[in-house]
Amino acid sequence: MFLEHSPAQVLRKHWRLVFFAGVILAILSFAILLVTPLEYRADAQILIISKSRYGIDPYTAVKSAERVGENLVQVVPTSDFYNKTMLQGSYKIDKTSFTNVSEKVRRKNWEKAVNASVIYGSGVINVSAYHKDKNNALALAGAAASALVGNGWEYVGGDVDFKIVNEPVVTDYPVRPNLPMNALAGFIIGAVLMSAVVLRKSVV
Structure with missing residues (x-):
């Protein structure tokens, strides 16, 4: 089993999919945290x-x-x-x-x-x-x-x-939970998971 293209080429080809997966998970993380009390x-x-x-x-x-x-x-x-x-x-x-x-x-x-x-x-x-x-x-x-x-x-x-x-x-604004940092973490996790899926499917 081997990659038809290098990992960088595969990810560059499917960057929109990776990006939107990150955005979706970031939005979900943000939405879930919004229901918790802001402190x-x-x-x-x-x-x-x-x-x-x-x-x-x-x-x-x-x-x-x-x-x-x-x-x-x-x-x-x-x-x-x-x-x-x-x-x-x-x-x-x-x-x-x-x-x-x-x-x-x-x-x-x-x-x-x-x-x-x-x-x-x-x-x-x-x-x-x-x-x-x-x-x-x-x-x-x-x-x-x-x-x-x-x-x-x-x-x-x-x-x-x-x-x-x-x-x-x-503080002037709530600091806990840290919404921007959690949204960023959600984006990174979503992007990494989708990258793994894309690379796995590209193995032939």
């Missing part, structure tokens, strides 16, 4: 400050802060931190996703709603919250940031302080 993201930044300021050079201080941040990032998805966030009374949090559900579902929803990451080289933690409503995303990010500032020492010891350096800011 905004709110971000807040927290600076980790070492109390041991004497005898430590700036580089070491930042690296130490990064290690503390890495530990806190692992704490954010936990039930304990969830409880501390919900106790932040100055924020009106939509608890619909976390009430009247099993503990397993609540944990899963919490992990999807809030996450954190370390901004390396700065000693800053970025806290992100997702919600279909902008104000609720802001409230959730603000409450999580306040919980970290007020209770972060419980997880890493008392030799560090935390300060919110950027209050929560919400």
Whole structure:
């Protein structure tokens, strides 16, 4: 069995078929995602400050802060931190996703709603919250940031302080699911699958 023409020639001959297969799958991917709730993201930044300021050079201080941040990032998805966030009374949090559900579902929803990451080289933690409503995303990010500032020492010891350096800011447009990226992925998958079909049929 062999190809009558080279793969490039075969694909060039049937490029319209490959292209339209990609377009169709891209449209299907886009349409399917449209029925899922679109979520905004709110971000807040927290600076980790070492109390041991004497005898430590700036580089070491930042690296130490990064290690503390890495530990806190692992704490954010936990039930304990969830409880501390919900106790932040100055924020009106939509608890619909976390009430009247099993503990397993609540944990899963919490992990999807809030996450954190370390901004390396700065000693800053970025806290992100997702919600279909902008104000609720802001409230959730603000409450999580306040919980970290007020209770972060419980997880890493008392030799560090935390300060919110950027209050929560919400995105102008929904960011999850990422419709353009998913449509592009659908196009690529459709084009690749059709290319495989075309090449397979060209084998004689």
